[in-house]
Amino acid sequence: MWENSEGHGCAAGRGAGGTAGGTVSSRGPRADRRIADARPKGTSTLASAAGVASRDPAVTDTRVLYLIVCAAGPACDAVRLVTAARDRGWDVCVIATPAAVAGDFIDIPALEAASGRPVRSGWRRAGEQKRNPPADAVIVAPMTMNTANKWAAGIADTYALGVVAEAVGLGIPVVALPFWSTALDTHPATQRSLEVLRGTGIRVLYGDSEWRPHAPGTGDEQLLMYPWHLAMNAAEAGTNKSERNTNVFRRG
Numbered sequence: 001m002w003e004n005s006e007g008h009g010c011a012a013g014r015g016a017g018g019t020a021g022g023t024v025s026s027r028g029p030r031a032d033r034r035i036a037d038a039r040p041k042g043t044s045t046l047a048s049a050a051g052v053a054s055r056d057p058a059v060t061d062t063r064v065l066y067l068i069v070c071a072a073g074p075a076c077d078a079v080r081l082v083t084a085a086r087d088r089g090w091d092v093c094v095i096a097t098p099a100a101v102a103g104d105f106i107d108i109p110a111l112e113a114a115s116g117r118p119v120r121s122g123w124r125r126a127g128e129q130k131r132n133p134p135a136d137a138v139i140v141a142p143m144t145m146n147t148a149n150k151w152a153a154g155i156a157d158t159y160a161l162g163v164v165a166e167a168v169g170l171g172i173p174v175v176a177l178p179f180w181s182t183a184l185d186t187h188p189a190t191q192r193s194l195e196v197l198r199g200t201g202i203r204v205l206y207g208d209s210e211w212r213p214h215a216p217g218t219g220d221e222q223l224l225m226y227p228w229h230l231a232m233n234a235a236e237a238g239t240n241k242s243e244r245n246t247n248v249f250r251r252g
């Protein structure tokens with residue numbers, strides 16, 4: 001499931017363009033049915049804007065995964081995680097950072113075909129209906145050093161950061177799988193940020209048996225070894241662990 005039959009996922013259609021960048025695609029009718037706006041009482045404006053706050057078990061039992069994709073090399077293979085998650089029964093909403101879209105790091109048509117949903121990048125407009133169903137789990141992969149540092153600092157100036165900024169507070173399991181070189185890793189902010197993220201309950205997959213930074217200039221050689229499967233496994237484990245809380249939340 002995690003092997004790419006073409007040997008390297010980035011070869012197919014990279015930078016082929018698509019519908020992200022904040023626009024609302026006409027694709028995803030199922031999404032449109034499910035998001036009939038249900039901002040829960042007491043939900044913050046930011047929570048509402050990011051659209052991860054409400055849960056309506058009457059609508060569906062399918063678990064929803066938000067995949068946040070940043071502007072780093074493995075982004076071109078993000079379809080691998082989408083496909084694996086769909087195979088495991090998840091409904092997947094892909095959210096890309098503006099840099100990932102602008103820099104052609106992602107294959108938007110492939111992600112939309114695999115997920116059955118538009119790739120989102122920009123905030124919805126005030127008054128616009130929520131565009132995605134609420135999340136049961138969030139994976140940030142690949143997580144850039146930039147996003148890690150902004151996230152840890154509480155900056156929410158992109159839709160992707162807005163989603164992750166509120167997810168932990170909402171009790172949603174969040175998994176972060178970084179990708180950067182040792183050069184970025186040695187910046188003092190990087191380790192500090194990872195500690196902050198861990199301290200808020202985020203499962204950061206950084207360590208010997210998980211992911212380690214690579215030598216500068218060798219990023220392309222790491223793409224096939226990028227451990228997407230660890231992110232998926234951790235999200236599922238986190239969801240199972242948080243089931244009790246989730247049920248309490250749902251009863252409320």
Ligand SMILES: Cc1cc2nc3c(=O)[nH]c(=O)nc-3n(C[C@H](O)[C@H](O)[C@H](O)COP(=O)(O)O)c2cc1C
Pocket residue numbers: 069070071072073097098099100103143144145146147148158179180181184219
């Ligand atoms: C070709 C290319 C490859 C890059 N690879 C990485 C990377 O592996 N890790 C990383 O943290 N930043 C990488 N960057 C830098 C990020 O793209 C940049 O910091 C960007 O602002 C990140 O935005 P985001 O965090 O909103 O996605 C790369 C940039 C370019 C142009």
